[in-house]
Amino acid sequence: MYRxxxxxxxxxxxxxxxxxxxxxxLPRIVIEQPPKVDLGDFAIPMFPFAKxxxxxxxxxxxxxxxxxxxMAGIAHMTVTPPGYLNVKVDRAWMAAxxxxxxxxPGETPAGKILVEHSSINPNKAAHxxxxxxxxLGDTFVRLLRYAGREVDVQNYIDxxxxxxxxxxxxxxxxxxxxxxxxxxLARQSRFDYYCWDLYARVSQWYEADPxxxxxRLQTLHAIEDVTSETAAVAEVISTAVLRRHxxxxxxxxxxxxxxxxxxxxxxxxxxxxxxTKLKESGVLTFESQGKNKGCWVMRRAGTRTExxxxxxxxxxxxxxxxxxxxxxxxxxxxxxxxxxxVIVRSNGTVGxxxxxxxxxxxxxxxxxxxxxxxKFYRYPNQHDCWISTTDGKKDHPHFGDVxxxxxxxxxxxxxxxxxxxxxxxxLGHDEAAEHYTHFSYEMVALTPRCAAELGYALSEEDQxxxxxxxxxxxxxxxxxxDLLDRLIASAKQExxxxxxxxxxPERLGIATQISIGALRYFMLKYTKQSVIAFDFxxxxxxxxxxxxxxxxxxxxxxxxxxxxxxxxxxxxxxLPQSELATAFSGQDGDEIWELWxxxxxxxxxxxxxxxxxxxxxxxxxxxxxxxLFNTFYHRHPILIEADEKRKQFLLxxxxxxxxxxxxxxxxxxxTVPPVM
RNA sequence: GGGCGCGUAGCUCAAACGGAUAGAGCAUCGGAUUUCUAAUCCGAGGGUUGCAGGUUCGAUUCCUGCCGCGCCUACCA
Numbered sequence: 001m002y003r004x005x006x007x008x009x010x011x012x013x014x015x016x017x018x019x020x021x022x023x024x025x026l027p028r029i030v031i032e033q034p035p036k037v038d039l040g041d042f043a044i045p046m047f048p049f050a051k052x053x054x055x056x057x058x059x060x061x062x063x064x065x066x067x068x069x070x071m072a073g074i075a076h077m078t079v080t081p082p083g084y085l086n087v088k089v090d091r092a093w094m095a096a097x098x099x100x101x102x103x104x105p106g107e108t109p110a111g112k113i114l115v116e117h118s119s120i121n122p123n124k125a126a127h128x129x130x131x132x133x134x135x136l137g138d139t140f141v142r143l144l145r146y147a148g149r150e151v152d153v154q155n156y157i158d159x160x161x162x163x164x165x166x167x168x169x170x171x172x173x174x175x176x177x178x179x180x181x182x183x184x185l186a187r188q189s190r191f192d193y194y195c196w197d198l199y200a201r202v203s204q205w206y207e208a209d210p211x212x213x214x215x216r217l218q219t220l221h222a223i224e225d226v227t228s229e230t231a232a233v234a235e236v237i238s239t240a241v242l243r244r245h246x247x248x249x250x251x252x253x254x255x256x257x258x259x260x261x262x263x264x265x266x267x268x269x270x271x272x273x274x275x276t277k278l279k280e281s282g283v284l285t286f287e288s289q290g291k292n293k294g295c296w297v298m299r300r301a302g303t304r305t306e307x308x309x310x311x312x313x314x315x316x317x318x319x320x321x322x323x324x325x326x327x328x329x330x331x332x333x334x335x336x337x338x339x340x341x342v343i344v345r346s347n348g349t350v351g352x353x354x355x356x357x358x359x360x361x362x363x364x365x366x367x368x369x370x371x372x373x374x375k376f377y378r379y380p381n382q383h384d385c386w387i388s389t390t391d392g393k394k395d396h397p398h399f400g401d402v403x404x405x406x407x408x409x410x411x412x413x414x415x416x417x418x419x420x421x422x423x424x425x426x427l428g429h430d431e432a433a434e435h436y437t438h439f440s441y442e443m444v445a446l447t448p449r450c451a452a453e454l455g456y457a458l459s460e461e462d463q464x465x466x467x468x469x470x471x472x473x474x475x476x477x478x479x480x481x482d483l484l485d486r487l488i489a490s491a492k493q494e495x496x497x498x499x500x501x502x503x504x505p506e507r508l509g510i511a512t513q514i515s516i517g518a519l520r521y522f523m524l525k526y527t528k529q530s531v532i533a534f535d536f537x538x539x540x541x542x543x544x545x546x547x548x549x550x551x552x553x554x555x556x557x558x559x560x561x562x563x564x565x566x567x568x569x570x571x572x573x574x575l576p577q578s579e580l581a582t583a584f585s586g587q588d589g590d591e592i593w594e595l596w597x598x599x600x601x602x603x604x605x606x607x608x609x610x611x612x613x614x615x616x617x618x619x620x621x622x623x624x625x626x627x628l629f630n631t632f633y634h635r636h637p638i639l640i641e642a643d644e645k646r647k648q649f650l651l652x653x654x655x656x657x658x659x660x661x662x663x664x665x666x667x668x669x670x671t672v673p674p675v676m
Numbered sequence: 677g678g679g680c681g682c683g684u685a686g687c688u689c690a691a692a693c694g695g696a697u698a699g700a701g702c703a704u705c706g707g708a709u710u711u712c713u714a715a716u717c718c719g720a721g722g723g724u725u726g727c728a729g730g731u732u733c734g735a736u737u738c739c740u741g742c743c744g745c746g747c748c749u750a751c752c753a
Contacts, residue, residue, distance in 0.1 A: 028693075030693065030694095030695090032695080034696075035696055035697075036696090039696080043695090043696085045694095045695060045696095047694095047695075047733070047734080048694095050733085057733085080696085081696095082695090082696080082733075082734085083695090083733085084695085084696075121753080158753065160753085161752080161753040162752055162753055163752095163753070164753095165753095220752095220753095262753085291751085292751070294751085295751060297751095300679090300749085301679095302679065302680085303678085303679080338677090338678075338749080339678095342750085342751050344751090345751040346751060347751075349751085351751075351752085351753080352752080352753045355753090410747095411680075411681070411747070411748085412747060412748060413748085414679095414680065414681095414747095414748075415679075415680080415748060415749075416748095442681085442682090442746090442747085443746095443747085445746095465745090465746095466745085466746095467746090469746090469747090491715095494715070498713085498715085514715085525689080525690095525701095526688090526689070527689085527690080529681065529682075530682085530688095530689070531682085531746075531747090532688095533688075535688085537702090538688070538701095538702080541701090541702080541715095542715050543701090543702085543715055543716090544700085544701045544702065544715095545689090545700065545701045545702085546701085546715085548715055549701095549715070549716090551715090552715055552716075553716090555715095556712070556713090556716085557712090559712060559713080560712045561712090562712090563712055564712080608692070611692080611693095612692050612693090614692070616690085617692080620690070620691095620700090623700080623701090624700095627700090630716060630717065631716095631717070631718090633712075633716080633717085634708090634711095634716070634717045634718085635717090636712095637711070637712070638712060639711095639712050640711090640712085654712090675713090676713095676715065
């Protein structure tokens with residue numbers, strides 16, 4: 001409801017100003033919340049209008065106040081120095097709307113959205129860095145779906161790269177295992193852990209003798225030939241590890257719809273189709289000199305200081321003729337060597353950025369080719385996850401060909417992402433480029449203390465750092481399943497001591513819900529651009545600003561209703577609006593109103609999260625709501641309340657807060673246990 | 677060297693689009709009528725928002741310069 005009033009207000013203020021000042025271009029109307037409730041529920045700063053309207057902020061506020069007229073849901077407005085128009089909501093109106101969970105008017109944009117996340121190399125166990133990616137991505141998917149959008153979830157699988165090749169080398173050259181032996185191992189429960197260790201050993205093996213790296217190259221090439229034994233082994237390994245990743249993510253209620261694999265991008269010749277178009281459009285140019293001689297190159301994204309029109313280009317041309325291209329280090333492509341990004345190597349093979357361009361053309365339905373599809377994994381809820389194949393089934397859902405895409409990929413890959421966007425633009429697909437969002441986030445690193453705890457010897461240099469980057473190659477990191485296991489063990493201990501009367505499966509179930517709540521909340525409470533310095537102490541905490549804190553608030557709300565013998569989901573407020581108005585104007589009316597107001601904000605927060613690709617706002621909202629509720633809970637004993645009308649009012653407050661908390665937690669992928 | 681990002685309380689982090697007295701959690705210290713169970717609540721201390729300028733009614737937020745830190749910058753994927 002908050003969102004609805006916010007939009008309504010902005011629109012009415014805009015109309016009002018346009019009527020008074022026709023033809024003037026106005027700045028965007030910003031609506032915020034005043035620092036304290038007694039000032040109002042919305043604040044509209046008037047300062048930005050002072051200059052364009054040639055009038056004092058307070059004068060403008062007064063004019064709007066006088067002319068804007070009545071609005072359902074708005075009680076009144078006050079002009080507040082130094083230049084705000086503060087707006088108070090009609091509390092009874094809002095409360096009635098919230099209590100009946102009235103649907104907010106508003107339309108949702110059409111067009112399918114593709115969110116890609118996780119994309120873990122299928123050669124080792126998933127670690128906490130992958131967890132951040134998956135939780136961010138999955139939560140964003142839930143945000144979009146809550147907002148009414150249609151979303152496909154994809155997880156890109158690089159099953160033909162060096163990382164898989166390295167583990168193949170480990171099995172075949174270090175451990176000298178046969179294909180049958182590897183297949184047997186791959187059926188073991190935590191095969192990904194086995195690969196984790198082996199991958200680290202392979203890295204050491206390469207370092208021990210540079211000759212060994214030759215084996216890596218041979219293996220990499222062998223994998224590309226589908227008929228080879230090596231390719232078969234790679235397939236066994238990557239598929240088994242991929243299955244493990246899906247299982248790990250399923251523990252956190254994270255599911256995918258489609259798994260496009262690099263092997264199909266290769267074998268279905270996606271690149272050939274893209275290459276033709278890239279050459280025709282001039283995005284790619286052939287370099288005939290310098291260190292990239294014989295390669296097809298592209299200008300690295302963000303290297304040109306934007307073309308400033310004909311003049312400067314002409315100047316540039318003059319300069320070029322004067323010095324000669326050699327002097328500037330420009331190749332035949334006209335791009336300086338360090339600004340060149342090699343897309344096709346001199347031996348004719350294509351690099352990963354090239355494949356990525358082709359793949360993204362497919363996403364937008366611009367390639368003219370499609371994957372084959374077959375079912376790969378069925379979730380316990382019967383949802384099917386599909387995977388790419390060369391031929392595949394005829395009957396399959398339609399993937400790709402979407403209106404918007406979001407790629408959840410860490411900040412280190414932003415240059416590559418921008419290069420793909422630039423390629424799309426260069427191909428003339430500006431529309432697609434505009435709807436391509438790199439959902440960028442920072443990595444998860446380990447604190448030196450955490451690293452020491454895990455038994456890694458640190459250099460003196462590393463010991464004084466605030467964090468150290470994880471490395472799959474070195475086997476340095478915290479595995480996702482290990483963290484989850486530790487969380488569950490720790491939560492289980494608490495549940496055991498608090499609820500000894502419950503059965504073992506019940507207690508384990510509760511501990512699992514709490515662990516997922518703690519983990520998902522932990523991954524979401526930091527803003528994207530902040531590096532998470534991981535520490536078990538913080539991650540294993542169930543107190544303060546954590547998932548369990550919010551879950552506990554809901555448990556308390558539910559328990560009030562249970563004790564009262566009422567169903568919170570089916571509780572209807574029987575007070576007329578006049579009674580509600582009285583309740584809110586009482587002694588603690590402001591304090592309780594704050595709780596209702598916060599409850600009304602979910603859809604507004606969801607909108608903000610989507611607009612800024614920042615799910616952390618939702619976590620903040622959940623925490624704020626839970627915190628307000630806990631304070632309220634302490635101050636107002638409800639079941640012993642003698643005044644029946646007052647009791648109804650308090651119960652309605654609890655019901656609404658509970659519903660909104662559950663709603664927001666659900667978007668975060670967090671469920672609430674029956675007791676805690 | 678170039679590109680991107682960061683620097684806020686002892687620690688970990690908030691404050692989207694410039695706004696009203698810069699907020700939380702953890703840690704520390706002191707409390708909560710044995711109550712809808714305390715995984716909770718209340719209180720205290722703790723800040724020149726890295727430094728120096730600039731823009732303006734107003735700057736943690738925008739601009740410039742410096743200092744410090746991280747990531748990216750391969751014919752690897």
